[in-house]
Amino acid sequence: MDLGGMLFQTWSGIVRTILVGTLAYATLVLFLRISGKRTLAKLNAFDLVVTVALGSTLSAILLQESVALAEGAAALALLIVLQFFVTFVSVRWKGFASGVRSEPALLVRDGMYCDGAMKRERVTRDEALSAIRAAGGRGVGEAEAVILESDGTLSVVLRS
Numbered sequence: 001m002d003l004g005g006m007l008f009q010t011w012s013g014i015v016r017t018i019l020v021g022t023l024a025y026a027t028l029v030l031f032l033r034i035s036g037k038r039t040l041a042k043l044n045a046f047d048l049v050v051t052v053a054l055g056s057t058l059s060a061i062l063l064q065e066s067v068a069l070a071e072g073a074a075a076l077a078l079l080i081v082l083q084f085f086v087t088f089v090s091v092r093w094k095g096f097a098s099g100v101r102s103e104p105a106l107l108v109r110d111g112m113y114c115d116g117a118m119k120r121e122r123v124t125r126d127e128a129l130s131a132i133r134a135a136g137g138r139g140v141g142e143a144e145a146v147i148l149e150s151d152g153t154l155s156v157v158l159r160s
Contacts, residue, residue, distance in 0.1 A: 017062055020069050024061040027073045028054065031080050046100045050083045101150055108132075108146035111159070121148050131156050 061072030
């Protein structure tokens with residue numbers, strides 16, 4: 001086992017990583033600015049998958065010498081164009097939107113837990129109660145509603 005080869009191979013590999021990494025990063029930032037705010041919006045699981053795929057692609061561009069910058073940029077552009085297409089179509093076609101995006105779920109209504117919805121969404125009473133406390137409430141009775149949003153966050157509406 002060559003310990004030296006695991007720690008350092010060549011200066012050209014390091015220079016390539018720095019140069020290509022800088023250019024790939026700049027390309028990704030440019031593409032994201034062109035595509036708009038919705039490309040990496042914190043909305044749903046589909047957006048998370050695209051975000052992870054962008055990171056994985058950037059990593060491949062940086063570390064795999066077999067991936068040229070132009071190929072990597074094309075892959076980044078493809079992911080962003082597909083994300084733009086999905087968001088474009090989902091805004092215009094409700095059926096498509098429901099296929100790629102989850103709907104919010106009501107977990108607490110008028111101070112009472114909605115146990116069926118909580119079980120379906122895999123949210124415990126302790127998690128809902130924690131969200132109520134974070135919003136300034138002391139107990140479930142003080143919550144008019146607790147909603148599991150499409151992005152996985154819990155929104156709390158306290159009784160007035």
